[in-house]
Amino acid sequence: MSERIHATYWLETGDDPLRAAEVIAGEQSSGTFLKLANETPELKARSGAVVEKLEVLGTAPTPSLPGGMGSKVFTQCKLELSWPIENIGPCLPNLLSTVAGNLFELRQVSGLRILDMQLPPSFAAAYPGPAFGMGGTRQLSGVSSGPLIGTIIKPSVGLNPTETAEQVQLLVDGGIDFIKDDELQADGPHCPFDERVTRVMRVVNQAAQKSGRKTMVAFNITGDLDQMKRRHDLVLAHGGTCVMVCMNSVGLVGVTELRKHSALPLHAHRAGWGYLSRSPQLGWDFAAWQQIWRLAGVDHLHVNGLRNKFSEPDAVVVEAAQSVVKPLFDNKPMTVVPVFSSAQTGLQAHDTYAAVGSADLIVTAGGGIFGHPDGVAAGVTALRQAWDAAIEGTELTHYAHQHPELQRALTFW
Amino acid sequence: MSERIHATYWLETGDDPLRAAEVIAGEQSSGTFLKLANETPELKARSGAVVEKLEVLGTAPTPSLPGGMGSKVFTQCKLELSWPIENIGPCLPNLLSTVAGNLFELRQVSGLRILDMQLPPSFAAAYPGPAFGMGGTRQLSGVSSGPLIGTIIKPSVGLNPTETAEQVQLLVDGGIDFIKDDELQADGPHCPFDERVTRVMRVVNQAAQKSGRKTMVAFNITGDLDQMKRRHDLVLAHGGTCVMVCMNSVGLVGVTELRKHSALPLHAHRAGWGYLSRSPQLGWDFAAWQQIWRLAGVDHLHVNGLRNKFSEPDAVVVEAAQSVVKPLFDNKPMTVVPVFSSAQTGLQAHDTYAAVGSADLIVTAGGGIFGHPDGVAAGVTALRQAWDAAIEGTELTHYAHQHPELQRALTFW
Numbered sequence: 001m002s003e004r005i006h007a008t009y010w011l012e013t014g015d016d017p018l019r020a021a022e023v024i025a026g027e028q029s030s031g032t033f034l035k036l037a038n039e040t041p042e043l044k045a046r047s048g049a050v051v052e053k054l055e056v057l058g059t060a061p062t063p064s065l066p067g068g069m070g071s072k073v074f075t076q077c078k079l080e081l082s083w084p085i086e087n088i089g090p091c092l093p094n095l096l097s098t099v100a101g102n103l104f105e106l107r108q109v110s111g112l113r114i115l116d117m118q119l120p121p122s123f124a125a126a127y128p129g130p131a132f133g134m135g136g137t138r139q140l141s142g143v144s145s146g147p148l149i150g151t152i153i154k155p156s157v158g159l160n161p162t163e164t165a166e167q168v169q170l171l172v173d174g175g176i177d178f179i180k181d182d183e184l185q186a187d188g189p190h191c192p193f194d195e196r197v198t199r200v201m202r203v204v205n206q207a208a209q210k211s212g213r214k215t216m217v218a219f220n221i222t223g224d225l226d227q228m229k230r231r232h233d234l235v236l237a238h239g240g241t242c243v244m245v246c247m248n249s250v251g252l253v254g255v256t257e258l259r260k261h262s263a264l265p266l267h268a269h270r271a272g273w274g275y276l277s278r279s280p281q282l283g284w285d286f287a288a289w290q291q292i293w294r295l296a297g298v299d300h301l302h303v304n305g306l307r308n309k310f311s312e313p314d315a316v317v318v319e320a321a322q323s324v325v326k327p328l329f330d331n332k333p334m335t336v337v338p339v340f341s342s343a344q345t346g347l348q349a350h351d352t353y354a355a356v357g358s359a360d361l362i363v364t365a366g367g368g369i370f371g372h373p374d375g376v377a378a379g380v381t382a383l384r385q386a387w388d389a390a391i392e393g394t395e396l397t398h399y400a401h402q403h404p405e406l407q408r409a410l411t412f413w
Numbered sequence: 414m415s416e417r418i419h420a421t422y423w424l425e426t427g428d429d430p431l432r433a434a435e436v437i438a439g440e441q442s443s444g445t446f447l448k449l450a451n452e453t454p455e456l457k458a459r460s461g462a463v464v465e466k467l468e469v470l471g472t473a474p475t476p477s478l479p480g481g482m483g484s485k486v487f488t489q490c491k492l493e494l495s496w497p498i499e500n501i502g503p504c505l506p507n508l509l510s511t512v513a514g515n516l517f518e519l520r521q522v523s524g525l526r527i528l529d530m531q532l533p534p535s536f537a538a539a540y541p542g543p544a545f546g547m548g549g550t551r552q553l554s555g556v557s558s559g560p561l562i563g564t565i566i567k568p569s570v571g572l573n574p575t576e577t578a579e580q581v582q583l584l585v586d587g588g589i590d591f592i593k594d595d596e597l598q599a600d601g602p603h604c605p606f607d608e609r610v611t612r613v614m615r616v617v618n619q620a621a622q623k624s625g626r627k628t629m630v631a632f633n634i635t636g637d638l639d640q641m642k643r644r645h646d647l648v649l650a651h652g653g654t655c656v657m658v659c660m661n662s663v664g665l666v667g668v669t670e671l672r673k674h675s676a677l678p679l680h681a682h683r684a685g686w687g688y689l690s691r692s693p694q695l696g697w698d699f700a701a702w703q704q705i706w707r708l709a710g711v712d713h714l715h716v717n718g719l720r721n722k723f724s725e726p727d728a729v730v731v732e733a734a735q736s737v738v739k740p741l742f743d744n745k746p747m748t749v750v751p752v753f754s755s756a757q758t759g760l761q762a763h764d765t766y767a768a769v770g771s772a773d774l775i776v777t778a779g780g781g782i783f784g785h786p787d788g789v790a791a792g793v794t795a796l797r798q799a800w801d802a803a804i805e806g807t808e809l810t811h812y813a814h815q816h817p818e819l820q821r822a823l824t825f826w
């Protein structure tokens with residue numbers, strides 16, 4: 001029995017749904033718009049995509065997206081297609097061309113979104129998955145239980161290396177577990193990468209010598225491949241324990257090559273996720289998208305945060321967070337660390353803990369830490385206390401009675 | 414005077430448009446949702462994005478995209494932002510994070526689409542652009558004037574190497590200039606890449622020895638980086654003159670690395686373009702998107718075709734085609750070859766020629782060639798005749814009087 005690739009879609013069509021499904025299946029495998037003499041039944045059986053399921057969900061009087069065929073009614077369905085692995089072999093770029101190539105623009109389609117995928121085991125053999133995951137991240141950061149309490153250097157851009165190091169000093173002194181660059185931070189002349197790493201790691205290493213625990217700093221190394229490799233090597237040479245990469249900015253080959261080269265956890269930022277997902281009738285659900293990057297080998301994956309400052313509703317954030325800790329393959333789970341960010345404070349701790357089902361995660365807060373009236377150390381402590389409360393199942397305000405930093409934090413969160 | 418990066422957007426917002434514009438500018442540079450003490454006026458002047466222009470286009474009573482802030486009216490505008498190059502340096506991945514990062518999902522945004530960009534000259538110095546372009550393509554293919562008449566191997570997948578070579582033989586005998594793999598063709602066990610290249614190039618080389626002109630075959634080498642390099646080398650070793658890559662499937666680093674390695678023109682396929690562009694209120698206009706890939710160094714760029722089988726209207730296709738031949742920089746135009754495909758016949762020749770303003774292009778037709786009642790050679794000839802007519806400015810049916818292949822073609826196009 002041949003291995004098959006499965007993908008599910010939300011489809012809206014002005015055509016007969018089954019015909020539209022067959023057109024998509026054909027266009028993404030052996031068929032085309034024109035009937036071909038050499039598309040024999042044998043060839044189709046060998047290479048054709050198969051409509052596995054088609055469930056009608058409802059109808060709409062107008063199309064969600066323009067440019068498609070005219071109709072009086074537009075049927076919305078859940079569609080599952082499958083392809084024989086022999087069409088492409090276990091290759092992620094070719095998988096993308098197949099499950100998310102030239103299908104969104106078909107005239108039969110007035111809405112199409114890829115919801116999920118089920119990949120055959122040969123992908124697990126062909127790709128490495130994360131090298132560190134939560135275990136490696138705990139080991140490097142010295143945080144043996146609970147979430148990594150983190151923050152982001154702000155302003156996003158504009159600080160020079162000395163100012164950046166000063167901010168890191170403040171955070172490290174405050175007991176922070178994790179710090180990341182903003183995704184806009186690069187290697188400009190106002191804040192050259194090498195000098196930033198040198199100054200920041202001096203602070204981090206000095207503090208680690210005293211405390212025995214090294215704050216993990218995710219330096220944004222996003223760039224061309226040679227730049228990323230060189231920057232990674234510099235971080236490593238200075239005793240750094242993490243690098244950050246923007247997946248959509250470097251693309252799949254960028255991440256797979258970085259994974260090969262890297263001796264550090266890859267903190268994966270999803271900048272650009274909005275253009276892939278913001279229209280509910282088009283693009284990508286996170287459950288499908290994140291599989292690609294986990295196979296490619298990232299360790300930490302951004303999932304937004306509950307009650308965030310962006311437009312994503314909480315249900316979508318929960319689904320995203322759960323998707324990255326769901327095993328990809330029975331014998332190779334490739335689970336990664338969900339990273340929560342955007343308007344996070346201790347107030348989301350209980351809900352986030354309940355949603356993920358564990359504290360194997362990174363939470364980053366800016367205002368939620370810096371806004372503490374008693375300073376950064378109190379801010380870090382308060383956020384950790386909120387998580388301690390969540391983990392032991394104690395109500396937040398109750399826990400605050402015995403924990404003054406948390407008590408004070410509740411006044412500004 | 415510092416160099417600046419400019420980007421224009423179509424923006425819809427439930428907020429005051431200027432405030433929304435300032436939020437986007439802030440979020441994509443030195444600001445954040447929280448007022449920061451260290452975002453000093455000096456820092457903002459040095460690193461902040463600037464709202465250059467904001468033109469209100471109209472209003473709508475409901476938001477185009479869900480999840481944003483509530484409002485009674487949603488204002489649609491054209492917005493131009495600029496950034497100092499010092500924020501990122503001339504680096505394409507960091508440019509992506511800046512102009513198309515975490516802004517589409519802002520709550521202030523109920524629609525956002527990047528329309529165009531104007532990049533400073535330092536990008537021209539940092540990136541190579543196309544190595545071959547139209548000049549190199551004409552030289553390698555021996556087509557000194559007029560468009561390259563091309564086609565695509567169909568069925569997309571399912572033919573074995575022998576069957577593929579047989580189809581190539583038919584096309585080469587018919588005088589075709591250009592053949593490409595379908596983007597779904599990869600390196601599966603039914604049609605291993607090496608055997609396909611070996612068999613196809615044997616046919617192509619033998620024909621070239623007789624005719625003195627070698628058909629250009631764009632083999633799809635899309636894959637992981639090592640795979641692409643190895644496949645490229647194999648094509649080169651067998652005397653091939655072109656390789657194809659799916660940009661969205663390999664990403665920016667995939668293309669820049671391939672450009673460094675390649676000794677052959679890069680035929681760039683835009684599979685997945687639909688999920689980036691199909692919603693008019695979200696994502697990318699081609700005019701902005703194509704700049705990235707031209708800088709990265711592709712030679713041929715797909716632009717769909719007039720009266721295509723997909724959902725893109727002709728006006729969008731024309732804009733796309735014109736955008737790729739518009740110089741990127743005064744001293745380094747980096748123009749690439751527009752590739753027209755999808756339901757193309759000779760009937761689109763005149764309009765396409767008028768839109769591009771030259772015949773420096775590749776046109777690929779499937780049914781438009783194979784459907785000719787007198788066979789493939791007649792189909793190729795008829796398509797070339799249609800273009801000859803367009804170039805000399807003769808009306809198609811008039812030209813057909815003296816050209817029997819075209820005459821016959823008009824009965825089935």
